[in-house]
Amino acid sequence: MTTTVSAYAAPAAKAPLERTTIPRRPVGEHDVLIEIKYAGICHSDIHQARDGWGEGIFPMVPGHEIAGIVTETGPGVTKFAVGDRVGVGCMVDSCRECDNCKAGLEQYCSGGNVGTYNALDKTGEPTYGGYSTHIVVDEAFTLRIPDGLSLDVAAPLLCAGITLYSPLAHWKAGPGKKVAIVGLGGLGHMGVKIAHALGAEVTVLSQSLRKKDDGLRLGADHYYATSDEATFEQLAGTFDLVVSTVSAPLPLDTYLGLLRTDGALVNVGAPEEPVSLNLFSVIAGRKTLAGSGIGGIRETQEMLDFCAEHGLGAEIEVIGADRINEAYERVLSSDVRYRFVIDAATI
Template sequence: MIATKGYAAQNATTDPALWSFEHREPGPNDILIDIHFCGICHSDIHQARNEWGNALYPMVPGHEIVGTVARVGSAVTKFKVGDKAGVGCMVDSCRVCPSCKAGEEQYCDKGATVWTYNSKTDAGLTFGGYSDKIVLDESFALHIPDNLNLAATAPLLCAGITTYSPLRHFGAGEGKRIGIVGLGGLGHMALKFSHAFGAHTVQFTTSASKIEDAKKLGADEVILTKEAGWDANLGRTFDFVLDCVSAPHDITPYLGLLKRDAVYCSVGIPETPIQVAAFAVAMGRKHVTGSAIGGIKETQEMLDFCGKHNIVSDIEMTTFDKLSEAWVRVVKADVKYRFVLDTKSL
């Protein structure tokens, strides 16, 4: 077994603290990654505090992981020692169902997706990237383009693919008018991708202080939604709206922006159910949907796209001794735009 140290939540009411645990020895198809950086995702907080009702303790959060390969199993072909590697939200699936065979492992039809942390396996619980090491099958590890800043690449493994996937799936690109709701960890990545795809991109935000940031990040227009009548004259003018807000909010005004047959997609995953007025979707045959990360193949595609276009997350570096403070700021949306933990601080 491989001795590992990290930060673990022991229950729903206390913040993660230093904890020692073990990973398995790498098998023939496994790689051992020395973790250098791990992004802080709002879902880490949701799960550690059992806000989604599925928490397993002790829990070592973290699924935006980057580092270098330290060991490889005898049958490994994708990686060699010294390679930069990343780990996102999942480390295994059934691999044989239609969804897995289609490269959509996150939607495994057998419900057998093994999440990077907070999953129960025959070998025990999975532990994530708030730690110094991780062992996983090479099939679920990602190559990191050499030209990308490693720390700023970490959030691409969740915030990046979570926004890239629906934008690609629903056809964001030249000639399309795309709305991005919320300018936070997810929203700023969505804005960068939509702009890079060539779409006319409109950023919606409640924060006047973020207007200039949005323009710098690639927004063609910025709409401040705290102002009364903000949606006047915008009805039925959008091909797609991607909602990146994790707090409960009324989506009805955004449905009014959609063209006939257009799509509103939620990736923020609010804690409370989304309320949809029947007439808001019936009049215009509009679609309300969601999206969850992306498969391994698409995540690698996203990373390669980022390498080609030099796209990374805007980050604030932090250390483990300041984790509780960072979590408070994440909940307050007081970070531009993603915290990344430096594992050297362990």
């Protein structure tokens, strides 16, 4: 039977989120029912709830950083059992048949993966995310949270963690590599932790030095203010990899100037506005301007295991659900260190 659960939803674009109820599908052959314990608040939630990335599906229940406990399994489930600690990230399905899906790159599914929220599933029903008490997910898109990670600090890893781990791993951040993380926010702080754990020399590039002590504590070797023009002169030609986590348009030509020959500037922050580029900025030095989107299921599990091995959880502020709207405004004003996490027991 379809069940009804409590949730927080945006009833319309730009409207405040409010408590409501939503349907959850019956537990199918390969599904698990998860009692959500914690759900992270990602900047993506705000973009989508406010139609920043295009027209959304409303009412919208955001949330794709989900950590909880399995409370029921379908008869065909083999990966999980009742009581297991699990997570759900940014997608809950894909075509599973294209070359990307077969390669474990479900995030780049040729037909488009099914988002955890603000999407339509294969039956045409809207998906609802983690700002709720329970969710039903196919075991193939469910992750195991290692015992070494508490559920509250693990929740943001399902988006922020994998969003940074994937490009750092793909572009081989590690010993002997100089890596810059642009922005020390929900994404950036995990980038610093992961790049440091991978063995790279890590630099934070932030608008000001306000968070310098935090950046160094989290694993950065260096910290510079981008508001100081001298920074770009001093660091010209320095980095093998620059990962931008900011969701505002950057002067790409200026940042490309920070790269060594064959370096890469990878964007994981997604501004709502278009950006411009002088192609000579990539031609000179055979540089790469790239993007990266989350990670596949296999890589996300690899990231969780890596974070558990190295003791890397998110830096969080746990809130009650009645503070979600306040948290949105604080995220927009950069007033969080570094991820809000909703205690689902308050929903």
